[in-house]
Amino acid sequence: MAMEEAREAVGDYDLGWHDPEHSTIRFDSGLSEEVVRKISAIKNEPSWMTEIRVKAYHHFVNRPMPGFGDREALEGIKFDEVCYYLRSSDATEKDWDDVPDDIRNTFDRLGIPEAEQKWLSGVTAQYESEAVYHSIREDLEAQGVIFLDMDSGLREYPELVKEYFCSVIPYQDNKFSALNTAVWSGGSFIYVPKGIKVEMPVQAYFRINAKNMGQFERTLIIADEGSSIHYVEGCTAPTYSTDSLHSAVVELIALDGAHIRYSTIQNWSANVYNLVTKRGIAHEDASIEWIDGNIGSKLTMKYPSVILKGEGSHAEVISIAYAGKGQHQDAGAKVHHLASNTTSKILSKSISKDGGRGSYRGMVTVSPKAENCKLNVVCDALILDDESQTDTYPTMEVANASARCEHEASVSKVSDDQVFYLMSRGHSEEEALAMIVNGFFEPFTRELPMEYAVELNKLMALEMEGSIG
Amino acid sequence: MSDNQPVLSIKDLHVGIEGNEILHGINLDIARGEIHAIMGRNGSGKTTAASTIMGHPDYEISSGKISLDGEDLLELEAWERARKGVFLSFQYPQAVPGLQVGHFLRKSVASIRGEDSAKGPVFREALKSAMEEVSIPRSFLSRYVNDGFSGGEKKRFEILQLMLLKPKLAILDETDSGLDIDGIRVVSRGINAAIRGSDSGALIITHYSRILEHVKPDYVHVLIEGKIVKSGGPELALELEERGYEWLESGNNGGE
Ligand SMILES: Nc1ncnc2c1ncn2[C@@H]1O[C@H](COP(=O)(O)OP(=O)(O)O)[C@@H](O)[C@H]1O
Ligand SMILES: [Mg+2]
Numbered sequence: 001m002a003m004e005e006a007r008e009a010v011g012d013y014d015l016g017w018h019d020p021e022h023s024t025i026r027f028d029s030g031l032s033e034e035v036v037r038k039i040s041a042i043k044n045e046p047s048w049m050t051e052i053r054v055k056a057y058h059h060f061v062n063r064p065m066p067g068f069g070d071r072e073a074l075e076g077i078k079f080d081e082v083c084y085y086l087r088s089s090d091a092t093e094k095d096w097d098d099v100p101d102d103i104r105n106t107f108d109r110l111g112i113p114e115a116e117q118k119w120l121s122g123v124t125a126q127y128e129s130e131a132v133y134h135s136i137r138e139d140l141e142a143q144g145v146i147f148l149d150m151d152s153g154l155r156e157y158p159e160l161v162k163e164y165f166c167s168v169i170p171y172q173d174n175k176f177s178a179l180n181t182a183v184w185s186g187g188s189f190i191y192v193p194k195g196i197k198v199e200m201p202v203q204a205y206f207r208i209n210a211k212n213m214g215q216f217e218r219t220l221i222i223a224d225e226g227s228s229i230h231y232v233e234g235c236t237a238p239t240y241s242t243d244s245l246h247s248a249v250v251e252l253i254a255l256d257g258a259h260i261r262y263s264t265i266q267n268w269s270a271n272v273y274n275l276v277t278k279r280g281i282a283h284e285d286a287s288i289e290w291i292d293g294n295i296g297s298k299l300t301m302k303y304p305s306v307i308l309k310g311e312g313s314h315a316e317v318i319s320i321a322y323a324g325k326g327q328h329q330d331a332g333a334k335v336h337h338l339a340s341n342t343t344s345k346i347l348s349k350s351i352s353k354d355g356g357r358g359s360y361r362g363m364v365t366v367s368p369k370a371e372n373c374k375l376n377v378v379c380d381a382l383i384l385d386d387e388s389q390t391d392t393y394p395t396m397e398v399a400n401a402s403a404r405c406e407h408e409a410s411v412s413k414v415s416d417d418q419v420f421y422l423m424s425r426g427h428s429e430e431e432a433l434a435m436i437v438n439g440f441f442e443p444f445t446r447e448l449p450m451e452y453a454v455e456l457n458k459l460m461a462l463e464m465e466g467s468i469g
Numbered sequence: 470m471s472d473n474q475p476v477l478s479i480k481d482l483h484v485g486i487e488g489n490e491i492l493h494g495i496n497l498d499i500a501r502g503e504i505h506a507i508m509g510r511n512g513s514g515k516t517t518a519a520s521t522i523m524g525h526p527d528y529e530i531s532s533g534k535i536s537l538d539g540e541d542l543l544e545l546e547a548w549e550r551a552r553k554g555v556f557l558s559f560q561y562p563q564a565v566p567g568l569q570v571g572h573f574l575r576k577s578v579a580s581i582r583g584e585d586s587a588k589g590p591v592f593r594e595a596l597k598s599a600m601e602e603v604s605i606p607r608s609f610l611s612r613y614v615n616d617g618f619s620g621g622e623k624k625r626f627e628i629l630q631l632m633l634l635k636p637k638l639a640i641l642d643e644t645d646s647g648l649d650i651d652g653i654r655v656v657s658r659g660i661n662a663a664i665r666g667s668d669s670g671a672l673i674i675t676h677y678s679r680i681l682e683h684v685k686p687d688y689v690h691v692l693i694e695g696k697i698v699k700s701g702g703p704e705l706a707l708e709l710e711e712r713g714y715e716w717l718e719s720g721n722n723g724g725e
Binding site (some may be wrong): 439 | 489520523524525527546547548550551552556557559561563564565566567568571573576577580581613614630634670
């Protein structure tokens with residue numbers, strides 16, 4: 001035991017501590033129709049939800065693994081050893097003081113209550129399967145903005161949830177969207193009324209604490225006509241010698257003229273499989289932006305997508321991926337131009353180091369009826385050493401000749417001369433690397449709220465430490 | 470440390486790269502406040518000498534010594550040498566996309582001269598006056614280090630760093646190359662502001678004498694095929710301008 005703990009404490013991931021596990025309900029590991037029904041029963045869900053969960057479960061069981069990405073790593077997922085539901089606190093509190101001590105301490109260490117005070121419109125904090133804390137600023141509530149954890153959303157607004165749930169990502173979309181639909185728990189439900197612009201971001205933070213945990217949050221954001229919202233999510237987990245599974249589904253609906261920005265800093269520990277489906281649908285003149293940062297996890301497969309359904313709508317996907325030792329980041333973006341005068345911009349940057357592997361997988365399509373679309377795709381990779389690897393799989397299917405497409409890709413290495421130049425200005429080799437790496441990520445970082453940008457720069461500096469042989 | 474101790478002292482320095490010896494026994498002493506020039510044709514080993522003093526890891530030192538104020542430099546990494554007071558203005562400054570000039574300057578000043586020099590009005594004033602001296606507009610601060618800079622902008626940016634970092638020893642590797650007459654005048658103004666009247670030593674590396682009209686050296690050394698073949702006063706630069714290097718090459722020493 002001591003050996004194992006020691007091993008788990010190694011490494012430079014300094015968010016990898018764990019609290020003693022507490023649970024008021026903990027399922028035995030493994031998945032069956034009974035488990036799915038039990039989750040639904042515990043939550044007292046309407047029968048339509050139970051039914052869709054069960055259908056999704058059977059689809060999951062019968063659906064083969066994806067034929068792309070890291071098939072070897074995917075085959076290594078031990079679905080039988082995962083715990084599919086763990087409740088660590090019976091209530092979602094509105095006051096941090098009412099959250100159980102251990103859990104509150106963890107979120108304190110992660111800086112969440114402090115950030116909430118300073119610059120957020122609302123916060124939801126999920127620990128294992130359920131939200132343990134949730135709040136929204138009163139003025140927003142008064143304007144009719146709904147910001148709830150997904151379970152409360154379903155309880156309080158069943159009609160709205162029923163209308164949009166699985167409307168952007170059907171459970172049959174892929175094996176992991178089926179899994180999520182079967183066992184989802186937690187996540188956020190947001191509705192922004194017509195014309196309301198939420199100025200400060202709302203934040204969700206997801207923490208896995210238990211070993212072999214599966215976290216399956218489900219998020220649904222509906223921005224009504226002319227409204228806008230910025231949603232920010234972060235996530236971390238303890239470092240364990242066995243694997244955990246995180247498989248979320250996020251659906252965004254931007255109605256006419258609405259604007260949704262969804263920012264993620266994913267920093268799971270290196271034993272978490274992160275297999276997430278994120279997609280938004282943009283109606284007339286709406287815009288959806290995914291700002292997607294992937295620093296942690298063992299394997300990430302995630303391709304935030306936008307369906308440009310309405311004329312004049314706009315999509316933007318700006319992403320970074322950092323693949324260090326034992327990590328594979330298979331990330332990218334997808335945009336489908338279904339209507340005329342739609343525009344999209346994809347910027348993807350990846351860094352691989354210490355044998356890590358970064359892959360860009362992108363798909364942009366223009367349908368025959370969509371006139372005058374503009375597409376811009378840029379993907380850059382930076383490789384820090386000879387053991388590391390990068391690959392790109394860009395696809396463009398343009399069925400309308402009026403489209404204007406731009407595509408650029410580059411792969412570069414950090415040169416000794418670049419490092420020497422910075423060292424000659426008094427910076428150690430590690431600091432020099434951190435400057436180069438943070439510079440490379442800058443087009444992403446500048447899109448983040450300042451507090452996040454500072455954290456990300458520190459994080460990357462930490463990753464460069466102890467890396468010089 | 471005695472008063473007549475040289476800032477830079479190089480003794481019998483032999484340097485090679487990938488197994489080929491390029492510098493064959495260099496000796497050079499630079500005293501406080503002195504400006505030395507090394508002149509030589511392309512490929513004579515000037516950049517090799519500059520990079521070796523700064524501590525580029527690719528250059529292999531087979532024998533010899535380099536010391537700064539009497540302290541051995543050879544065991545130190547480039548960043549430690551920088552913090553001790555060695556500065557190199559690069560012949561080919563490197564671009565770092567995404568790293569903002571303003572941020573980079575502040576970080577560099579902090580690491581070399583200490584946090585206090587990199588903060589508040591002290592830093593702002595120093596930055597403002599140095600930028601004026603080398604005609605760099607404020608908008609530069611939000612650009613990325615050497616990214617998309619013209620040749621002239623790169624050189625002016627090197628001199629801006631020289632002015633802010635106030636080294637004990639400034640090595641300027643072909644700061645004049647690729648500059649027009651106005652460009653040379655501007656960088657010379659910056660160099661003079663940084664080292665005249667201080668007790669810093671300077672080593673100006675060039676293959677034309679033009680910059681030496683603006684920054685008058687106390688001594689001129691001629692480097693040919695990795696050896697200093699002749700040293701003299703400022704007049705040697707003019708002589709080289711007139712006669713070229715041929716008369717100094719091996720077997721052609723008849724003029725001596
Ligand atoms: N990185 C390198 N690899 C191999 N040879 C080099 C390298 N750098 C310099 N040299 C060789 O060393 C010699 C001196 O070069 P350099 O010091 O750059 O001369 P200078 O600066 O006087 O033009 C040249 O013959 C050059 O080809
Ligand atoms: Mg040279």
